Amino acid sequence: MKRGSYAFLLLVLIGCGAGATVDQNEILWDSWGIPHIYATHDSNLYQMMGWAQMRNHGNLVLKLMGEARARSAAYWGRDLERDQLLHQLGLIDAAERAFAGLSEEDRTVVEAFAKGINAYAAQHPEAIDKEYRVVLPVEARDIIYHSTRVFYFEFLINRNLGTARKWAPGSNGWAVNGSRTTSGNSMLLANPHLPWNDFWLFFEAHFVTPTNNLYGVTLVGLPVLGIAFNEQLGWTHTVNTLDNVDYYELNLQNGQYLLDGAYRDFEVDSVRIVSGTDANAGEKWVVKKRSEFGMVIETSGDRALAVTWPNMDGETNPLGQWKAMGEAHDLQEFQRALDKNALPLFNVLYSDKHDNILYHFGGHVPRKNGDWKKWQGVVPATGREELWNGYYAASELPGYLNPESGWLQNANDPPYTSTIPAPIQPEDYPDHIAPNHMSFRPQRSARLIQEADRLDLNEFIRLKHDTRSELALRLQDEFRQLMKETTDSLTLSALEVLTKWDGAFEADSEGAVLFANLINQVGSSKYFETPWSYKEPLRTPDGLKNSEAMLAAIRKAAETQLTQLGALNTPFGDVFRMKVGEHDYPGNGGPGNLGIFRTMNYAPGVDGRWQVVHGDTYICATEFGEQIQAKALLTYGNATQADNPHRGDQLKLAAEKQLREVWLSREQQEAHLELLEKLEDM
Incomplete structure (x- = not known):
């Protein structure tokens, strides 16, 4: 595929408006394997999103759905421990409750997405490896199982377990207003850092509907865009320094646990799981024991270890908040989306075409007794004073709107250093909300953007690729x-x-x-x-x-x-x-x-060399003017299927520290068209 003819250094100019005239339901696939999905309404949009993810990531999508069901051991004879934990920690039960409580709008999203997944698999069985076909058909509840697994187990709980993967959550984000730019327009840098494999991978897509024109990425297996921009505004996320997974040591006696001077019964249930795929497959019963201090994960003598995590009752749907953020057309609508407080974690950095910039320390942040240090270890559990007392509302959490500095940054540092000087102080908030420190990557981030002046988009991108330590x-x-x-x-x-x-x-x-x-x-x-x-x-x-x-x-x-x-x-x-x-x-x-700031983490490869396994993933720099200018890159490419030409096709640009054009106009998409698919043929 020829790349030289594509003008990588040109900026795409996008006309303004709430959406576009859309009278066809179709996908225009561009030459980077990015689907531009034109849909007349949500059910068509998300059905085509499911189809699109299957075209580029079919095996991975089905693998993730099977894992999220806690059926890995039954399907593939592996990962029995994760299957057990998904049940033992109450994640499957929480997902069931979340699915049952979905609004009609949110249910439409997951049902349509699952329909698109199944439609692609039915029409292209040869594209799916035999070992993953066992997962079919995918059900709408599987999407909620998967989102629960990713948000709560992988991002939150698994970081705290002794069996957790040795990865460091990371991301960079910048938002600057017109006082820092040559054009007088605000700009936004999205730069998440996650592992380059499995459920951490991003999928890049473009949604065009009669009411919106939304471009960005989501994690593979999720239907809605989680880091994105439309013609009015955009946002990015970084993993934040919140503590909403806590461990308690329970005192036991005769199978009960101590609470407020009295011994109480656990809520006990069990589930049978299968291990192995052949005639010798075994069965295992997983016992689920729930206390007011959370789910029991280990018992030894007269002590038990319990863990509590947010949204155990499945009352909120993170996907619904992302959808609302993407459909916002101004600051007020975006803030109303943040007020849902349905995402369990993440900092939010935001810019818009009216020169607003915003930072929000988001997530389910529990009200607790005691300081940050107390809650970093196992807490003795005897009385209700150690229980969480609900969550802080979004409006009670740290944040900035249009600081005098004209810039915001976050590189996984606590909220109090997201601009300098900070208009908020650590003592303004309870100590258990966040710690107060600033490691060297956030320092580099702040120094780069603080010392920059009169930025244009190209300089913004050049600073993003700074590699100095x-x-x-x-x-x-x-x-x-x-x-x-x-x-x-x-x-x-x-x-x-x-x-x-x-x-x-x-x-x-x-x-x-x-x-x-x-x-x-x-x-x-x-x-x-x-x-x-x-x-x-x-x-x-x-x-x-x-x-x-x-x-x-x-x-x-x-x-x-x-x-x-x-x-x-x-x-x-x-x-x-x-x-x-x-x-x-x-x-x-x-x-x-x-x-x-240009974060890349390497692991041993072959011939004594090391290769990237984690770091820069999606990079998007956007300028919000009368005409939006945007450049982006998905470092590892937009596909994982072995025969897909877009597996790794953006890596050369990544090595050269270049971004590519974001093709948002239909004229540009047709000029770089690789494939056209219509919903009626799906």
Whole structure:
């Protein structure tokens, strides 16, 4: 497929209006594998969304639906522990209650989405691997099972369990108003960071209806767009520092638990699950024990461990809030969508064409007794004073609207550093809502946008791809001083590499590998003499506690690198790669704990090389003027099916730190048309 003829650097100009004249139900697939879905009403829209996700991710969609049913062991003989936990923690029951309580509007969405999934599978059985056909047909409740699994189990609970995957939730977001731009228009950067596989993958799509023109991404298997913009406004998310999964130690006696001086019965139920797919498949009964302190996950003697998490009763539907956010046409409508408070987590950063910018610390934030520190461990459970007392309303949570600074940022830091100086203070809110700290990636984020002036969209995008390590820059003075404190030749050679290096993690950077090896040994902050201070958030921590210890660590890192790579100045891209399928390019960007805004996390690959497994996923920079300008990229491509040409087809642009045009006008879509599908043929 030819790419040279596509003008990557041009900006798409989009006419304004609430929606478009739509009299056909069809999908225009562009040459990047992105579906532009034209629909006369919601049921058609979401049916075609289900069909579209199956075309690009058919095997993955069905796998995720089967897993969300807690049937992995029955279908594929694997992941029995997750099947058990989905029942034991009450997630399947919560999903059932949530599905039963859906509004007619929300039920239409999931029913139509499931219908599209099944229609594609029926018409294209050859496109689905045999092992995943067992999941068919997909039911509307499966969509709620899946959203419950992703939001509550993966984003929230699984991060706190000892069996949790070792991933770091991360994202970047910027919103700036016209005081910071050359055009006087506000701009928005969406830049989520998630693993590059499985249920974390994004799907990019465009919805065109008579009332809206919405463009963005959602997680594979979900019908509504979760990070998006329309012709009036846009928003992005970052994972926030909230604590809404808590653990309690219960006192037991004769099968009961202690509460307010009396022993009470658990609510007990059980469910049979199957493990194995052959004639020797076994059965297992999972016992579900619910207390007022949450679901029991472990019992030992006269003690039990219980976990509580938000929306255990299935009273809210996160998908409904995302739908309302995407259908908002002004700030007031968007704020009403936020007031639903149905999403269990996420910061929200927002910009619109009327030069408004907004930050909102969102999610189900429980009212508790005690400070943040108390709730980071297991809490002894004896009385009701330790129970959650409902949730804070959206209006009670930290937020900013049009700060004097003219900019907002979040890189997974607490809400109090999302602009500087902050118009809100930590003491304005109960301590258990959020901690107060700022690691090096948020510092880099804030410094980049604070020091920028008179931005245009291209400069906005260039700053987004900054690969310099704020931690490395903070240590440059210390490294130069250390050269005066040692005579060891190997240590001096390593320090020479580190002090000549500019702190960037580009493919040709010659100090980045050595620095990463050093920080892997010593950590990212414990060796500083001056700790982080809210009064000087972008200047601390600083200084070394122990020069001798750092010199020893530098020598050890140098020895290790010489053994592994044979040189101290190995170019970063020789070792760290961006790879999807057959696409393989030198890497740039690095781990967020090093203070790198262009976040890329790598894992061991082949031939001694490492490859990206987590980091920049969807990137979208949007300027909200009379005519919207937007560029975007989905780093790993918009498909996972093995024979789909869009698996990894955007990776070259990612390696080159380029974004592509967002084609929102029908004329542009037809000029880059790959396939046209009509609903009547689905």
